[in-house]
Amino acid sequence: DAKTTQPPSMDCAEGRAANLPCNHSTISGNEYVYWYRQIHSQGPQYIIHGLKNNETNEMASLIITEDRKSSTLILPHATLRDTAVYYCIVSPDGSSNTGKLIFGQGTTLQVKP
């Protein structure tokens, strides 16, 4: 079972910031928080990941709370092309070090004009 909880859907106005929350209250010390997204009919796309510190790249920012029990993915200026299902994943899964990803249901983000 996925170790994360996300809202099933969210809307965002084009040009505004999209803030996608994720709860991972059972996360352990060696587990990373990953975000992937899947645009309709495409394979999942890596966005960003982090362990303890906040992270930023050209796509998004990841804010992880100090207790690491939740995080927020921020798309600073959402465009229509950001409409997708966003998956928050905790990895590794248990004691495995294979890097396999356990996907939940994700959040469907709809960016509206």
Place this chain on the structure above:
Amino acid sequence: GAGVSQSPSNKVTEKGKDVELRCDPISGHTALYWYRQSLGQGLEFLIYFQGNSAPDKSGLPSDRFSAERTGGSVSTLTIQRTQQEDSAVYLCASSLTAGPSYEQYFGPGTRLTVT
């Protein structure tokens, strides 16, 4: 550079036939993963390769499913005696090596339809 490629992009087969799905990972990536995505189950892990070895096959749903990887590169997922419940999109991903701090790059998938 080239990403992960998969072939065929679409496959329609009759129940009971065998199918082979191919994955070409990114050059130099030692870890390779197979997932499948079906309407009722979402995205689920099938098998993981490190080099040519498969240390984790825990997601293969039955013994009709098998996979191999040769030369540390191309991988083939074989489904024998296909059933209608095997209909899904089969996705392959690769990463530089295995581990939680390495992102995975996904291919476009193979859509399998069993009639």
